[in-house]
Amino acid sequence: MSGLINALVIVAVVALVIGRQFRERPVDTDRRWWLLPVILVVVALREHAVLDPHRPAASASLLAVEVLIGLATGAGWAWTSRVWRAPDGVVWTRSSKASAAVWGTGIVVRVGLFALGRVMGVHQDTSALMIGLAATLLVRAGIVTWRARALVASGTVPAVNGDSLATVGKGRA
Structure with a gap:
């Protein structure tokens, strides 16, 4: 895949994921939450330009930081997302304003990392960004699924942000 196609895939995945995460939706703890990140990594690794052949050590360092x-963005996103169990037993999730701030911070830091690579003269391909996005999605989905399973296992309807969950449900932000 060309860099342009990779960039389009990244934009499409980010738009789809962010659009879905800022709406209330049930958490399906049985689904394959790890599948999209694995597909992104496979697509990224098919490219031979993951590392700059002229500066492999610097390129590998930038990839590791990416x-x-x-991972940090995914964890921050997951822990700032609301996860609650409705009275009917269904576990719901919705990203919060703090989640948007985590995303924004992650994007700014990634732009800074890309700029650093340019200053260092390292050729960076979209494959590294795709691998970083996969890490974000994997950690976020894993933590939210873990939180949802814990709510199901507890059998209780705990309070979220000081609210009684009896009043929290579809349509409430």
Whole structure:
């Protein structure tokens, strides 16, 4: 795949994921939440330009930092997302304003990392960004699924942000 196609895939995945995450939706703890990140990594690794052949050490370092940024963004996103169990037993999730701030911060840090790579003279391909995005999605989905399973296992309807969950449900932000 060309860099342009990779960039379009990244934009499409981000738009789809962000659009879905800022709406209330049930958490399906049985679905394959890890599948999209695995597909993104496979697509990224099919490219031979993951690392700059002229500066492999610097390129590998930037890739490692990209993955760390992805992991941190995914964890921040997951822990700032609301997860609650409705009275009917269904576990719901919705990203919050803090989640949007985490995303924004992650994007700014990634732009800074890309700029650093340019200053260092390292050729960076969209494959590294795709791997970082996969790390973000994997960690976020894993933590939210874990939180949802914990709510199901507890059998209780806990309070979220001081609210009684009896009043929280579809349509409430």
